[in-house]
Amino acid sequence: MSARTSGPGVAVAGVGMHPWGKWGRSFVQYGVHAARAALTDAGVAWTDVDLVVGGETVRNGYGGYVAGSTFAQALGWNGARIATSYAACATGAQALDTARARILAGLSEVALVVGADTTPKGFLAPNAGERWDDPDWLRFRLLGMTNPAYFAMYARRRMDLYGATSEDFAQVKVKNSKHGLNNPNARYRKEVAVEDVLASAVVSDPLHLLDICATSDGAAAVILVSDDYARRHGLVDPVRMKAVSTVTPTFPNTVLDMPMLSTDSSGGVEPERTFKESLALAAYEEAGLGPEDVDVAEVYDLSTALELDWIEDLGLCKRGEAESLLRAGDTTVGGRIPVNPSGGLACFGEAVPAQALAQVCELTWQLRGQAEGRQVEGARVGITANQGLFGHGSAVVLTR
Template sequence: MSGAGDIAVLGAGMHPWGKWGRSFVEYGTVAARAALADAGLDWPDVRSVVGAATVRGGYPGYVAGATFARALGWQGARVTSVYAACASGAQAINTARAQILSGMAEVVLVVGADAAPKGFFAPAGGERPDDPDWLRFRVLGATNPAYFGLYARRRMALHGDTPDDFARVKVKNAAAGALNPYARYRKAVTAEEVAASAVVADPLRLLDICATSDGAAALVLCGMDYARRHGAVDPVRIRAVSTVTPTYPNTVLDLPDIATDSAVAAEPSPYSFRASIARAAYEEAGIGPEDLSLAEVYDLSTALELEWYEDLGLCGAGEGAKLVREGVTALGGRVPVNASGGLASFGEAVPAQAVAQVCELTWQLRGTAGERQIDGARTGITANQGLFGHGSSVIAVR
């Protein structure tokens, strides 16, 4: 059954993740050609290209849509470039969807690619004193791993999570990534290996935190009528794309034994930012977490993945560790999370990762994911959180 706002995923393609030392343009072109081949289309058939921008790729990265159109060969297609930090890929998908549903284009190519520098990402975009993330970097010196470590400590204080629980997430994702030919790290990891890796931001160790990577992903999206005319009788469909911002900040500390009397101008939302992202997607798609076959989430750290379980409604607050202990989110579990291997196995290629998540949903819902295939997969969700209130969630169905 199709929803009124459904669009079809006609093709999906990727360039393997790694540290290849080449231009993001090369990676994106490989992924784009793979998606076109998967769709059974030639490049001149595409009338619109949406590129997820990379701010670390110089001027060509800022105008990614035009950059990829040029690399594939100028043929008159409309070009659009989108930047939204870690949600860039989903924003690009949403832009393509708007063009398709409005009748501006029948078929759209979406491409995200990056050549990431080694080490921690440095803040981009100059001085931003109105950006809480910039202030975190500049005033507190809190790099992303330090931020992740605070999240982990919060879970330990509130819910009783342990470093062993965090390690279980890495073990689970590494086992899935070992089965994915596009993953950068294709090796199983034990809990003992996680515990033996260097401490980066207590309690998180090196193997609890994702790397930075080169990589690319692409999708060919179209309307349902176009898909049927090209022989796709029952294609994977994108039913919802959420790109909401936070409602109100949570200004009341919730750690045990700490009381605050912070005054707020309005009642805080009962949902966290991440939970609000997923809730908006569920409402648009007309489904709930109980309908999910799988989820692909933004596992910058192992502790953050546990938080996503709760924000997606897979369990109640504080119950994320219980799910991973019981194998619920592993391959073969009730709701596998990061069957692709997640960022734990890929690393961050920022403008590509939200597109790559939808590639994984596509392959799983088609039943073509190989050794990591989830039996009977019919509905999947993705989730990302980025800088400056950028977040995204995509729901795909079949």
């Protein structure tokens, strides 16, 4: 398919971020910083914004539950309409989808989408209280299944199916650490070696501490505008948001998603399409593009092994081939299909409502040619991939 497609889309007029770290401040402060940076980048006055969509942060009290209103108030009431989104790690993309839909419907011209988070120390845990209808609460309290435990299950699956090794997983961390060295918004800006990863503590076998992302404070914001507004304000050849996919899994399944042991000589069976593949396919179809058009990808590397899964889910290679791409250097900046030139979660850590927006920020800088020190030369099409919990996920396609 051609990267030069027509059809629905909105202009990405501006992006901005608050650097990731452990700052110990209110998520509102981070969000305002990112929003003002995006407004400045876009050259858009706050008074022109007619829609504010906030990424919800359930850990941060009532202000987090009504994030759209919280950010609008902190920036100064200007009469804008508001909305608030929550979809776990895919929150930012769902918020973008809300803003984009209103622009395409002619109900908005200038939308500010902002997500920010202040996270606790250690791995993310469910909020206090008993919630027997909450699958996250159940897996933590009844199974003791923390996030690293199921990251490890995915990693073990790659080992069993495709021959992945702990050294392969470590090499993902090495690659992303190099990418993040020149990213001013990254929390961790230090090279590591494979030996460093393998020498770090085992958290959930086969994953080591340096295979797993941290939790962080941070924020990201995106300004979306209508085509008419872009033309009136001289926005020439902007980055365009061509697709936002937030599809859910399809049930009932006729084939199990995980291979099962069997006496059948054919072994386990694979589904026709996994949930994450469905996310990517919906994004490609909406954008009128295919994986062969993609120049750069930002994927949700909660663990090093999960990055390898995403490469295949996005169709950037066949099943079981991600390790080969990694070993050949194809997924590094300068390679055939760079993945996570920002440094990914390996260098940022999780700031949940901001993460999908941060991916869009990075791709916008890449497609503009502004990603100094980590630029993917000639990038014209980028895709993001993100998975929340309990059926939340997203993929966003940007073009130039």
